[in-house]
Amino acid sequence: MPQSRTAGLLAIYPHITSRDRLLLQLLDDHHVLTTDQIHRMLFHARRTCQIRLSELAALGLLDRFRFARDGGGSQPWHWTLGHNGHRFQAAAHNRPEPTARTSRQTVQRLSANPHLTHLLTTNEFFVRLTAHARHHPDAQLDRWWSETLTSKQYRTITADGHGLWSVDDTNVGFFLEADTGTEALRSRVVTKLDRYAQLIRRGGPRYPVLFWLHSEQREEHLHRLLRGKPGDVPAATATHHNDPADAVWLPAGATGRVRLTALPSDHGQPVADNPNYDDGVFVL
The missing domain is CATH 1.10.10.10 (Winged helix-like DNA-binding domain superfamily/Winged helix DNA-binding domain)
Structure with a gap:
């Protein structure tokens, strides 16, 4: 048989x-x-x-x-x-x-x-955090959500990923926008902040939006554009050649770089956008 x-x-x-x-x-x-x-x-x-x-x-x-x-x-x-x-x-x-x-x-x-490079770039961000935590017992990547899962939870934003990062007793949530140098910063990247602002106004989390950029030139350009945006959404930038766990994040409007755990993070109400959340546990 x-x-x-x-x-x-x-x-x-x-x-x-x-x-x-x-x-x-x-x-x-x-x-x-x-x-x-x-x-x-x-x-x-x-x-x-x-x-x-x-x-x-x-x-x-x-x-x-x-x-x-x-x-x-x-x-x-x-x-x-x-x-x-x-x-x-x-x-x-x-x-x-x-x-x-x-x-x-x-x-x-x-x-x-055609978006394979972008997917690998997004994954590389979280891989670096995971690898950093392997060598630093005080650090931990508590959550790594894909674009698909992030969209299921927060239906009106289009983040490339979402994570929770802890060092000692400090925990910060974030949304990731991974840049490969192909999108127009003004028309595609900066306008995404409006959706994050809407999420915050509905009681959702006020997590920093991390723009992980292709080059220093792109980073400088983005900061010039961010000067004209409302400050409702905390945003910070760094480039691909840096370890995201290090003090490499430049907040919008700031002059000095800080670690990820130094960025403002408010968990808000995680059930605000998704009826599939039950007592804080995501139901697939």
Whole structure:
């Protein structure tokens, strides 16, 4: 009698570690991570990371793709869920089991997504906070929400992500706007602050909006534009080459840079925008 699909998946379970399960959940939530990003978050030795990723790919839990560099050579491997990874996550979250065709299409669409660079940039921000916390016991990334989950909770804003960051007894929430240098700052980026202001007026959280920018020139330009905006929404900027956990954030209207935990943060009423919130617990 042929082995059922469920039994085939169960046969993989003895090979899945707690670290593997964390990685599968991260990829389920955030779609794609590079080898380097996974190494910094979950492994000590890069070679160990590479070997384990290859083993998970052989089990069908992960899939990968990469592109050629314009100047020669190849970009790093981009890792996402493989078919068995999709099946495992579907079982873990009581979702319908995907077909092999659906899993293939998901990877193909992700690899061809014109916003892939932006997604990796957004994920890199949170990867750096996670990696920083690994080496600083007083720090912790308590929440990492994707754009999709953030939109479900706060339906009128279009943040690239949302997080809660703690150092010692100080906790700050934030919304992330990750910039890859392709959007017009005046017409696309600055106008987003109006939606954050509306969220605050409805009793939602007054979290700082973090503009993580492509270059120092973009940062200077944005601060010139922010001078004409109302101060209802706390906003701060930094550039990609900095560690977001360090004192690199320049608040709008300020002259000195501060750490993330020094930015004003008011949690407001987290149930204000989403009826799926029940006693502070988000219900998917």
